[in-house]
Amino acid sequence: MNPDHSDYVGATAFPPAPGLGGGPPAETVLSVKDLTVTFPSDDGPVQAVRGVSYDLHAGEVLGIVGESGSGKSVSSMAVMGLLPKTARTAGSVLFRGRELLGLSEKEMTGVRGRQIAMIFQDPMTSLNPVYKIGWQLAEAVLAHHDVTKAVARKRALELLEIVGIPSPDKRIDQYPHEFSGGMRQRVVIAIAMANDPDVIIADEPTTALDVTVQAQVLEALRAAQQETGAAMVLITHDLGVVAGQADRVLVMYAGKPVEIGPIDGIYYHPRMPYTVGLLGSLPRLDQRSQEKLTPIPGTPPSVVNLPPGCPFAPRCPLRTDICLQSEPALLPALGADHEAACHHSDQLTGEGAMDIFSTDPNAVPGERPDAEAGPPPAGPGTEPGPPPAGPGTEPGADPQNGAAQ
Amino acid sequence: MTTTPTPPATPASAPLLTVRNLVKEFPIRSSGLFRKQVGVVQAVSDISFDIAPGETLGLVGESGCGKSTTSRAVLHLQPATSGTVVFDGVDLTTVGKNDLRRLRRDMQLVFQDPFASLDPRITVNEIIAEPLRIHGLYGEKDAGRDKVKELMATVGLKPEHGNRYPHEFSGGQRQRIGIARALALRPKLLVLDEPVSALDVSIQAGVINLLEALQDELGLAYLFVAHDLSVVRHIADRVAVMYLGKIVELGPRDQLFDHPQHPYTQALISAIPIPDPRRERTRQRILLQGDVPSPANPPSGCRFRTRCPKFQTLTSEQQQKCINEEPLLVGRGPGGMATSDDAVHKAACHYAESVQVL
Numbered sequence: 001m002n003p004d005h006s007d008y009v010g011a012t013a014f015p016p017a018p019g020l021g022g023g024p025p026a027e028t029v030l031s032v033k034d035l036t037v038t039f040p041s042d043d044g045p046v047q048a049v050r051g052v053s054y055d056l057h058a059g060e061v062l063g064i065v066g067e068s069g070s071g072k073s074v075s076s077m078a079v080m081g082l083l084p085k086t087a088r089t090a091g092s093v094l095f096r097g098r099e100l101l102g103l104s105e106k107e108m109t110g111v112r113g114r115q116i117a118m119i120f121q122d123p124m125t126s127l128n129p130v131y132k133i134g135w136q137l138a139e140a141v142l143a144h145h146d147v148t149k150a151v152a153r154k155r156a157l158e159l160l161e162i163v164g165i166p167s168p169d170k171r172i173d174q175y176p177h178e179f180s181g182g183m184r185q186r187v188v189i190a191i192a193m194a195n196d197p198d199v200i201i202a203d204e205p206t207t208a209l210d211v212t213v214q215a216q217v218l219e220a221l222r223a224a225q226q227e228t229g230a231a232m233v234l235i236t237h238d239l240g241v242v243a244g245q246a247d248r249v250l251v252m253y254a255g256k257p258v259e260i261g262p263i264d265g266i267y268y269h270p271r272m273p274y275t276v277g278l279l280g281s282l283p284r285l286d287q288r289s290q291e292k293l294t295p296i297p298g299t300p301p302s303v304v305n306l307p308p309g310c311p312f313a314p315r316c317p318l319r320t321d322i323c324l325q326s327e328p329a330l331l332p333a334l335g336a337d338h339e340a341a342c343h344h345s346d347q348l349t350g351e352g353a354m355d356i357f358s359t360d361p362n363a364v365p366g367e368r369p370d371a372e373a374g375p376p377p378a379g380p381g382t383e384p385g386p387p388p389a390g391p392g393t394e395p396g397a398d399p400q401n402g403a404a405q
Numbered sequence: 406m407t408t409t410p411t412p413p414a415t416p417a418s419a420p421l422l423t424v425r426n427l428v429k430e431f432p433i434r435s436s437g438l439f440r441k442q443v444g445v446v447q448a449v450s451d452i453s454f455d456i457a458p459g460e461t462l463g464l465v466g467e468s469g470c471g472k473s474t475t476s477r478a479v480l481h482l483q484p485a486t487s488g489t490v491v492f493d494g495v496d497l498t499t500v501g502k503n504d505l506r507r508l509r510r511d512m513q514l515v516f517q518d519p520f521a522s523l524d525p526r527i528t529v530n531e532i533i534a535e536p537l538r539i540h541g542l543y544g545e546k547d548a549g550r551d552k553v554k555e556l557m558a559t560v561g562l563k564p565e566h567g568n569r570y571p572h573e574f575s576g577g578q579r580q581r582i583g584i585a586r587a588l589a590l591r592p593k594l595l596v597l598d599e600p601v602s603a604l605d606v607s608i609q610a611g612v613i614n615l616l617e618a619l620q621d622e623l624g625l626a627y628l629f630v631a632h633d634l635s636v637v638r639h640i641a642d643r644v645a646v647m648y649l650g651k652i653v654e655l656g657p658r659d660q661l662f663d664h665p666q667h668p669y670t671q672a673l674i675s676a677i678p679i680p681d682p683r684r685e686r687t688r689q690r691i692l693l694q695g696d697v698p699s700p701a702n703p704p705s706g707c708r709f710r711t712r713c714p715k716f717q718t719l720t721s722e723q724q725q726k727c728i729n730e731e732p733l734l735v736g737r738g739p740g741g742m743a744t745s746d747d748a749v750h751k752a753a754c755h756y757a758e759s760v761q762v763l
Contacts, residue, residue: 067605166695180696210467210632212693215676219692237605240635240678244685263682281610283639285677286684286763288659292617293639295610299575 063246261338280353463641519579656750
């Protein structure tokens, strides 16, 4: 299964993948086409992912951003084949030309970790509390390589050193509870790179961590990526993290990519009103601004029984009749590699969030005596009240609500 | 706002809230049968600050630094171990139960999690009416109803939705309900404990704007506890940075962010990712080593010295001062010289030095 394990035994470190630094025409390692994921529910099918397509080139970092419930995590779980059996997945996921969707569990086990590795959000739950760190690292190595335990342990030590764990020879014999959150996440990163994968999918890898620890872990992640030469899919809701890490960005909304392109294009010349709004609603650490933030009115739609047309239309100040009738396709907007799904993306040249969202013609003044003082989008009519169908409409909300009870 | 030394929000008039030498300790108990006390954790260790009427003080720091404990001690929800909390001229640490209840009208709390802080079994009308009823201010049925409707409109909710239950609202709307409930008694001080951390960014901006508008309209003072420095930079007038139970730097917002003096503040600011790819690529990060030490056994002298990048660059003679002598939170001149006690920008570092991080 792993023809290269013979040269692994003698190697102190894995050689970088051939694709790394190979110039612009890099090889496509992962190609996702029209991926859809549907979950059955009492209220009808939940279309969590409604057609995601992207190509991931060797050695690059693709950032996937979006808010809760936008389908960014589910689409990556589908790539890894980690969704529950009730999920219906369609489309195509090609890893170096090999179709991954529909592989048997046994075949998929050979892919996971070896070719595509995953880093989860919560390092508290992704490590096994009853095994030592060294054992868990060695297990990852032994899963794909026919080597002795001593060799696997040596490799485990090396990995801990790469991700910046101080005195790895002592830490290797400790249990996860003896590690802090940031240290645990480094161990998870070490496990992900144990088999020199071609693709690392990191799902909110720093969301559970404090900022100074986040900076350390991002550094470790970068070290891991450079060491393995892997391409990375970085899923996050934090536009700051993506700005510092990614080469290209994919913006998701209501289960679909609405904009994809090189990082500078997305941040400086966004061509989809949702991206513009997302960037405009962020408070900035580096700006002395007394101006109000520009929130996006309304809330994300329910992905059960999505109405026709653009899913962002109800919140979009640029909407016209066509937006309510047909859903725009992802089309080249600014050069061939920057695509946006908006009927009016040609109107978005150099417009800031303030220009678009604060002149919303449909913003009904609030019922407050002085509508000026109120947040513009908070007036009735713009924040469309509670979700129409009550429970079950907001995928992210209900489990938490249940827990609160 | 400019970098002039006098922040506009700190008038000479009496502060609304004065916290002096606040200490909050929690016992560490053995796991044995009698759960004997074997030690003590100082979650908040001798901190002092003021909040003026109508002002926003941002309290920032990482998990476990004591910022939430501070906010609870300020409201006297968890009585302080020692120190004084004077609100509107009354010392909460000595006041009797009845007087405390009356004072609580003027100080309200908004919680982080809008899913856990609203009772799922009662309607929004009842949630907002509850504080009015408790304090006997609901009045006749119609008058009370009108008050609740007005509060809902104030926070940008439709008053007709008052008969719905919390689960029928989205996260941002629920947080607005929590704010309406806190406003019901027309308080002078709102303690906001991570009020927008649980919300998506596009929703978060609306709640921040609402809080700013309410402050302008009602003259509220805010103690804004958060770990997100970007939000604090946007909303706060002054900022206090906490590390391991201590305030390490306190100053007017722009002065603190543009010219941070304490090495921890500098590291914290440099660690925050900025949503601007070109700036991110060229930024210098100050990476801290290791993790926050246990508050049960903090380092001697300066608590930050074990992770301090500045400490590494000092001579061993200079380091002795960090190890033996706890730095006070005072105004700092060139070379970290302590200047005056009541400077507007204070830092607790023997070798404080203004550095531009952004």
